[in-house]
Amino acid sequence: MIVAILLLIPFLAATFMVVATPTRQARVVALASTLMTLVFTGWLCFAYQGDPVIAVDSDWVPAWGLRLVMGYDGIGLLMILLTALVFPFIIGAGFGERLQHPSLVNALLLYTQAFLLGVFTAQNALLFYIFYELALLPVFFLLLYWGGERRRGITVRFFMYTLLGGLSLLFGILYCMVQEGGFNGDFSALAALDLPLDTQIWLFWVLFLAFAIKLPIFPFHGWQPDTYSMAPVQGTMVLAAVMLKMGLYGILRLVFPIVPEGAAYWQNTVIILSLIGAIYGGVIAFRQWDLKRLIAYSSLSHVGLLCAGLFAWNGYAVTGSLYQAFAHAIMVVGLLYLTGALRERVGSTEMGAMGGLKARTPRLAALFLLVMVNAIALPFTQGFIGEWLMFAGIWQLNGWMAFGAVTTIVLGAIYMLYAYQRVMLGEDKWQLEMDDATLRDHLVLVPLIAVTFILGVYPAPILNLINGPVQQLITAIPMLP
Amino acid sequence: MEQEVITAIRLVPLEHYVILSLLLFSIGIAGVVFRRNTIIILMCLELMFNSVNLLLTAFSAYHSDPRAQVFVFFIMLVAAAEVTVGLAILVMMKRNVDSVDVNQLNRLKW
């Protein structure tokens, strides 16, 4: 019931928007809906006792033995919280975007939120898959109709590519459900499968491919830069802040429990690929000229670290990876919002068109700096806690991998500070008339920054939420070297 | 009366009916495939229907099984409906492109 309410709030609001098509009030309605979801999620977090919650359990397709099971544990709740927390800001970013047909845009965003919440509450693999693909649909339309230049080709390619991964995942899930005999596909039933090693070795990639593309890790990231830079700001926010975490969550729910030996077999390969991606993205980000492309590559770099942390598969690294996932969502929404705010003022997201803006917009520059501080993971920000835990965890596995992971802190400093310099510092060469940070900018950015610092200084609420489930997972699925 | 008709039918050997329908059907196919005039194509379709009808009645008579004749009525009905639609398309075609050549109908593609 609880979960149903959670999903229904955005879903009904979106449907209302499609039917009534309000124009002026669209954003306000959407914002109200997301705030309701946030409040409701906050209540869930307070009510959460530490044991997994099964909220919905009923027949679905009795002929096949499929059951509709939804619920959450600490990890799921973290993801729900992340989705609920980020969406008001995504909607809020729309206030400055002035896209056509605001009711449709916001409806699509709300549908996405509903389906994402579905992904994070599904306890059945098939249900998970359905939500997983459904969540992509509204984004597809958002990109196709509200994107920038070359949107059709890029969107179709992005969609095809991720669908390819999705199909592979569907095949993997169906294969497992057939193997399992009962064909009910509950996570618990799939986790009980004890597949032979050689099956696990290939099945790992069948299941992992979808998430590897969605995250994306090197070398599956080719769709990312073009899509990020073409998509409307809100679309990029959804993709980078939440969709990406869906991949992380999927790995935790579907890959490790079903094919633990396969995961152990490929562990080093995946970590090395992820770290290559982390360093590769960091190096490339340095010479990007477009802020959105820079964010795309920095995202690649961060995500590489997240994935490496997850695959290190010990308490520190997995906790760190989840914590960092949260931090990354907050940070990337902030950065993208700033990109939008800069485009409003300068008319472009290219850094060549900026420079010396601090002279005109000192407060915006200060906000930029504070968001950036999280991105380069300085202590007392969320990012630092996550990175420290991941470094400590990866070190337990292998010192050289940890070294590779730690070099990203240098790369992050290099590209982020360079970007900051090119945007904000230097001479005021364009002499453009522009407003400093407005009330709306403050309303969006200050809470994000506050979350960053509060959870950086006092991470206990989140750590307590995920510590228990993570430890259970780790002990339930020991990773043999 | 019925018995007389059946006897009359049975005067001709079954093979002849089969060969005749086969010939009629082949003529129908050839007409549909090779002719360009839409009217002729429609007529050839009818020809094929009727060859099948002929075969059905012949077998019906030889096996003394009336069920096949039910099918014949069905087919006649469907053929009538089909011709109605076909002729309507033909008239529209004549009006729009001023021709009854099927090769004029080449716009049904991507």
Place this chain on the structure above:
Amino acid sequence: MVTADLLFSLVPALPLVGAVLIASARRYLSGTVAGMLATALMVGAFVLTAVAFSTFDPSTGGHTVRVFDWIQITGMDIPFAFRYDALALTMMLLVTGVGSLIHLYSIGYMHNDARASTFFAQLNLFSFAMLLLVMGSNLLITFIGWEGVGLCSYLLIGFWYNVPDYNYAARKAFVMNRIGDVGMVLAMVLLFQQFGTLEYSVILEQADGFSANAPILIAATLMLFVGATGKSAQIPLFTWLPDAMAGPTPVSALIHAATMVTAGIYLVVRCSGLFELVPLTQDVILVIGTATALLAASIGLFQNDIKKVLAYSTVSQLGYMFAALGMGAYSAAMFHVIMHAFFKALLFLGAGSVIHALGGEQDIRKMGGLKGSIKITYVTFLIGTCAIAGLPLLSGFFSKDLILAFAYQRSPVVYAVLVFGALLTTFYMFRLLFLVFFGSYRGKAHPHESPLSMTVPLMVLAALSVVGGVINLPHLFGGHEALKHFLATASSGISNETLHLSVTTEWILMGSTVLLVTSTIAYAYGRFARKAELDGEPETMPLFKRLLAERWRIDPLYAALFERPFGWMSTKLHTVGESRIMIPLTNGVGGAALRIGRVVRRVQTGNASFHLLAMVVGIIAFLFITLLST
């Protein structure tokens, strides 16, 4: 929590409050008001520290003050806690004391700057971070401060953000620090894996169980030292410090001379128990420290920017401190840290006063003869110069001689190099002094003495530079090395160190050094005070001198070795790796679907008779297949 602990924990809170308050109200505060607020909070922090100091009983060895749980998950418990002991208190007194003076000085120095309140917010934030650095009871808290001071240093170097060179210098400083931080982070994860905690007290206690030169400890100490080289500007990560002089002069005094750059030394002293166990690392530190001391001093000889000379001098003095650490003379290093903070802050502030008097001029070739027009600055600068040169009974004399005595005990080569470095120091410092204050004025501005808020800190620091030595007065002069005994309660390394030279040897060493130094001063006097020998552009100089003036061309070397290849790699990875390989690869998947469709759709010609034919052929083929298969 006990009252003393509470007061102790409140020390960093004061500057933090100041930073947040001033930053959020910076548009409504004038620079002077912001400055006074910031200074008041720093003085408050100093008073609190003094109270904490006076109630502290060194014989207990100190204890940990746990403020709250920070990172706590299964298997990892890192509290937010402070270490209340002699080492922390010493550093805190230094940071808040010298910090207060520099805050006070900044009120006058920055009063014309439109963004002065921002400046004070950042300066306060720096003090907060620096206090965390020295107070942390575990490595991670130290690391908070470590990164925090790095950020503030970045902000303050690039304070005048409209000058591209300054921004570059700021970025360079931050990135080089970050390279050191890689070592620091790796050391932390290694120590955590080994000891299951990051608390200094626990690590140092358990480290005793390891044999000397255990591989784990070698790795950990070397990586900690890498972190220290970044923050304390040692070879090979020292080139950021001279560039960091782009910031306002009080910043150079506080961050890049007195406090932040000594963080590396503090860290080694804090972990002295670990370093003691690894002679290999100690040797590395000794070599790097000595080499840095000499290299930086040689570069300082022919610089013409007043702040650059002082910057290289700082690098060189830090080299002395590291050399002392490498010899196991932790108390000597700490002693020099404090003395150096006094006289180097004094010199930087004096330089700031000179620059202020000349309306922003920093080139010493355009100064000269200033001793008449800015008397207070001149006298205090003279005291600072004498102190750094180590003239007898001034602060630098005691601390530097202690290091030299340890060096003599260690090896004559190190001793010779360090003495030579000391002579170079004397030479370039007196060259600076004579070129700035002696002779006749060569510029066009109208020198005027600085306001009281600037001269008072100068006078206080000058007094400290004169008498500072008493805190660790050696037995030779009737003292009993108070600082050493105080610090020994907190650091096992200090309690282990011994200097066993005979009294005669010590006198001889001291005497010879003083003799050499005074003759160097006389030589410099002849070259620069009597006739003011000015250097032209480096191109006109003889080869070796030109190499020195161009700083051994290390900056271009680094640019060619690291910066340009990195940029090249970034570009190439983008133009080739991404655009030619990765993105086409992905697009290939979407593209392949489109391409297959494009081929297959040709079947759909749209010709009705073709469709009919295809249908018939299809049916016939289907029939044949069914017939054949039965």
